[in-house]
Amino acid sequence: MRLAIDAMGGDYAPEEIIKGSLEALRHFQDLEIVLIGRNEVLRGLEGKDKRLNLVYTSEVIENDEAPVTAVRRKKDSSMVIGLQLLKDEEVDAFLSAGNTGALMAGALLTLGRIKGIDRPALAPILPTLNGATVLLDAGSNTNCDAQNLIQFAVMGNVYAQKMFGIKSPRVGLFNIGAEEEKGNEVVKKAFEELKKSKLNFIGNVEGRDIPYGVCEVVVCDGFVGNAILKSMEGIASVISQLLKEELTRNIFTKIGALLIMRGLKRITKKMDYTEYGGAPLLGIKKPVIKAHGNSKAKAIFNAIKQAKNFVDNDVLNHIKKEIESMGDELSG
Amino acid sequence: MRLAIDAMGGDYAPEEIIKGSLEALRHFQDLEIVLIGRNEVLRGLEGKDKRLNLVYTSEVIENDEAPVTAVRRKKDSSMVIGLQLLKDEEVDAFLSAGNTGALMAGALLTLGRIKGIDRPALAPILPTLNGATVLLDAGSNTNCDAQNLIQFAVMGNVYAQKMFGIKSPRVGLFNIGAEEEKGNEVVKKAFEELKKSKLNFIGNVEGRDIPYGVCEVVVCDGFVGNAILKSMEGIASVISQLLKEELTRNIFTKIGALLIMRGLKRITKKMDYTEYGGAPLLGIKKPVIKAHGNSKAKAIFNAIKQAKNFVDNDVLNHIKKEIESMGDELSG
Numbered sequence: 190m191r192l193a194i195d196a197m198g199g200d201y202a203p204e205e206i207i208k209g210s211l212e213a214l215r216h217f218q219d220l221e222i223v224l225i226g227r228n229e230v231l232r233g234l235e236g237k238d239k240r241l242n243l244v245y246t247s248e249v250i251e252n253d254e255a256p257v258t259a260v261r262r263k264k265d266s267s268m269v270i271g272l273q274l275l276k277d278e279e280v281d282a283f284l285s286a287g288n289t290g291a292l293m294a295g296a297l298l299t300l301g302r303i304k305g306i307d308r309p310a311l312a313p314i315l316p317t318l319n320g321a322t323v324l325l326d327a328g329s330n331t332n333c334d335a336q337n338l339i340q341f342a343v344m345g346n347v348y349a350q351k352m353f354g355i356k357s358p359r360v361g362l363f364n365i366g367a368e369e370e371k372g373n374e375v376v377k378k379a380f381e382e383l384k385k386s387k388l389n390f391i392g393n394v395e396g397r398d399i400p401y402g403v404c405e406v407v408v409c410d411g412f413v414g415n416a417i418l419k420s421m422e423g424i425a426s427v428i429s430q431l432l433k434e435e436l437t438r439n440i441f442t443k444i445g446a447l448l449i450m451r452g453l454k455r456i457t458k459k460m461d462y463t464e465y466g467g468a469p470l471l472g473i474k475k476p477v478i479k480a481h482g483n484s485k486a487k488a489i490f491n492a493i494k495q496a497k498n499f500v501d502n503d504v505l506n507h508i509k510k511e512i513e514s515m516g517d518e519l520s521g
Numbered sequence: 522m523r524l525a526i527d528a529m530g531g532d533y534a535p536e537e538i539i540k541g542s543l544e545a546l547r548h549f550q551d552l553e554i555v556l557i558g559r560n561e562v563l564r565g566l567e568g569k570d571k572r573l574n575l576v577y578t579s580e581v582i583e584n585d586e587a588p589v590t591a592v593r594r595k596k597d598s599s600m601v602i603g604l605q606l607l608k609d610e611e612v613d614a615f616l617s618a619g620n621t622g623a624l625m626a627g628a629l630l631t632l633g634r635i636k637g638i639d640r641p642a643l644a645p646i647l648p649t650l651n652g653a654t655v656l657l658d659a660g661s662n663t664n665c666d667a668q669n670l671i672q673f674a675v676m677g678n679v680y681a682q683k684m685f686g687i688k689s690p691r692v693g694l695f696n697i698g699a700e701e702e703k704g705n706e707v708v709k710k711a712f713e714e715l716k717k718s719k720l721n722f723i724g725n726v727e728g729r730d731i732p733y734g735v736c737e738v739v740v741c742d743g744f745v746g747n748a749i750l751k752s753m754e755g756i757a758s759v760i761s762q763l764l765k766e767e768l769t770r771n772i773f774t775k776i777g778a779l780l781i782m783r784g785l786k787r788i789t790k791k792m793d794y795t796e797y798g799g800a801p802l803l804g805i806k807k808p809v810i811k812a813h814g815n816s817k818a819k820a821i822f823n824a825i826k827q828a829k830n831f832v833d834n835d836v837l838n839h840i841k842k843e844i845e846s847m848g849d850e851l852s853g
Contacts, residue, residue: 253700290698318759328697331705365660365747366622368585373663373744396751400759412705413748415697416741419728420749421756427650427732428760428792435784445780452767452774460760 190219190500192493193280196226197249197267198287200483203230206286209489214238216490217497223280225267246270252482256290260298268292272299275475282476282496284467286484293329296473303505305512308333309472310341311411311479312348313418314465319402321465323348327414329470335378338362338408339386340512342379344471345406346388347511351502352495355405361394363409363417368393379408396420400460425460463488466495471508476500522551522832524825525612528558529581529599530619532815535562538618541821546570548822549829555612557599578602584814588622592630600624604631607807614808614828616799618816625661628805635837637844640665641804642673643743643811644680645750646797651734653797655680659746661802667710670694670740671718672844676803677738678720679843683834684827687737693726695741695749700725711740728752757792795820798827803840808832 196203225244248266250259271283272295310326325341349358364372383390436446467480480492528535542554557576580598582591603615604627642658657673681690696704715722768778799812812824
């Protein structure tokens with residue numbers, strides 16, 4: 190498996206991206222990495238590993254740039270070049286922790302959509318009490334119709350089957366109440382369609398159900414998905430900060446902290462999204478994975494592992510087959 | 522101040538509602554409570570306190586009932602009677618932990634909207650690192666236009682001024698990115714309007730900013746607000762459950778737990794929404810407060826305290842004046 194990685198994207202680029210990449214090379218013997226970035230950034234990596242290839246680019250797409258303009262103008266950016274390598278079949282997948290909107294826009298322009306999918310979705314994994322849940326869409330599509338939501342459900346279902354190894358993942362529709370009549374018109378229509386589908390649809394799920402792991406797939410529009418994802422991250426991060434402050438307050442709390450350290454580590458490992466890697470852009474023709482913007486080496490390592498599983502399990506072809514087999518059902 | 526309380530609404534009704542009410546009567550000498558509920562529920566409370574009045578009703582609106590139908594049919598429900606008492610000026614405010622949709626529908630039908638407000642909003646308070654933030658709307662309006670969002674901002678601003686005692690609360694527009702060009706059309710339009718307003722508008726805020734307390738007012742549509750609120754609740758509740766499991770694992774962790782107990786209590790107190798009371802239905806002509814469905818006595822006590830502050834600070838009249846003074850600006 191050959192993976193192209195954007196060395197320039199993310200809050201801790203390039204150092205942490207490079208560190209995570211080298212760690213992954215040591216760990217996976219069947220992995221080849223093509224690291225893409227500026228000359229000065231990749232300097233010193235030449236000859237470091239025979240499975241590490243370097244591609245030099247002159248430009249970088251910043252986080253605050255307007256996505257479409259950025260990918261059209263910056264033809265020699267690490268992100269655009271990475272997508273191009275994937276299109277040219279020089280690599281099997283592309284990973285970036287950079288500007289999410291630009292990655293999606295660039296992937297659409299360069300690689301295109303799977304036939305039958307109107308809008309690709311950003312599909313991060315959320316840690317839960319019972320394992321993990323894939324949430325889609327989490328940020329690409331700020332206005333969705335019912336048909337988009339159904340397509341997300343079909344893709345999420347295949348993703349959960351192949352990546353979590355679950356035969357019949359439970360699929361939930363995100364809503365603001367459990368009852369069938371809740372929500373706006375789009376959600377109500379999607380509910381009807383999902384009920385008729387062959388998916389293992391468990392009905393509406395609410396924000397407070399998700400972290401309890403009531404289902405393996407949660408479907409919603411991108412605005413709502415992004416709100417859910419970042420709200421959960423925010424509150425978890427604040428609680429973790431408050432805990433650190435309290436545990437280091439004095440000698441007694443420090444002893445207390447030592448006694449519960451293993452437990453705290455277990456919780457962190459369980460609920461830490463960086464353990465789960467990145468978010469694929471499901472519905473794009475080839476495997477593109479978005480790592481979290483604040484990824485450090487460990488998160489990059491896990492995103493690489495995930496990209497590898499994604500390719501090794503041939504998730505995209507399974508999605509393509511599923512969509513084809515559904516045919517008219519999906520075209521609204 | 523005379524407060525009507527729905528003894529029948531909420532997961533822990535009637536016991537915890539009654540307990541919280543009696544506690545509030547002991548605590549606030551200038552409070553009178555009118556407790557509304559079924560005969561068998563209020564039995565034994567007669568003569569308990571001369572500031573406690575009882576109103577007997579025969580019906581209860583359940584959580585899974587369709588709101589409008591429920592309030593139209595169940596004329597003798599605790600919720601409808603409470604709203605009627607408020608309309609007839611028998612009480613100064615009404616508090617219920619029951620069906621949120623029914624409370625809003627009933628309040629609209631019985632009491633009506635403040636002139637100039639197209640849609641009232643459910644406005645809960647979120648705990649943050651720096652105090653508290655009022656989030657509106659959190660569930661009533663699943664489709665909002667820009668004008669609705671502006672009206673929420675104006676109401677939230679007055680609410681934060683009067684309830685938090687802040688002269689110029691910071692107002693944030695919920696969005697899926699900090700940049701001005703992010704989000705859907707409604708949010709973009711609202712951004713432009715808020716920028717021109719005299720509010721202390723700080724721009725877009727994301728889910729992960731909210732718990733850090735970057736602003737005192739967060740504006741969004743009800744579907745998104747509900748998603749934010751419940752996602753935060755869900756993840757906080759899961760973390761708290763995991764902590765409890767780890768701290769009681771063995772003798773060492775139990776000793777550790779003892780050493781850090783005071784710190785944990787401080788965190789709980791800081792981040793526990795039950796400390797902050799209920800959510801007013803802002804935009805309704807009279808003070809109606811929704812307590813959380815899973816309120817126990819402490820949460821009810823705090824919701825009563827909040828209802829009292831709401832009335833004592835004359836928040837609704839300040840909102841009415843503000844809306845009047847803005848006149849055409851708000852009518853889109």
